[in-house]
Amino acid sequence: MKKTVERLSSFCLLVYLFTFQYNIPMPTVRFPAVMKYYVDNQAEFFVPAVTVKEVVERVIQEYPSIKFHLVDSEGNLRRHFNVFVNGTHIRDLKGMDTALNEEDKVILMASAAGG
Numbered sequence: 001m002k003k004t005v006e007r008l009s010s011f012c013l014l015v016y017l018f019t020f021q022y023n024i025p026m027p028t029v030r031f032p033a034v035m036k037y038y039v040d041n042q043a044e045f046f047v048p049a050v051t052v053k054e055v056v057e058r059v060i061q062e063y064p065s066i067k068f069h070l071v072d073s074e075g076n077l078r079r080h081f082n083v084f085v086n087g088t089h090i091r092d093l094k095g096m097d098t099a100l101n102e103e104d105k106v107i108l109m110a111s112a113a114g115g
Helices: 010-022 033-039 052-062 064-070
Strands: 028-030 044-046 081-085 105-110
Touching: 033 064, 033 105, 052 064, 052 081, 052 105
Parallel strands: 028 105
Antiparallel strands: 028 044, 081 105
16 A cells, blocks of 8 residues: 655645644635636645634635735725635624634635626
């Protein structure tokens, strides 16, 4: 049986050290398959953040090419982009100010339309 060793990205290492030092929760962020291209082909990763707004900011900071898809020129979340925390849309919570915990799952998903 061949063992596979994955190399941690510098971002993952930085996140781990930051969280360890400052005790910031790291909710899980999930991206659908069509958006994985912009986040180094990852479907799921951890982000140190205490609000949804911080999650979006940190994702953009680490993966700048996704900025155009997530936020408009004023920095507001695009209307066609949906954010869910533990399966509940943030509009039914406290919007971008929704507080996050370590065990939370945040899903960032673009709306789909067709005919």
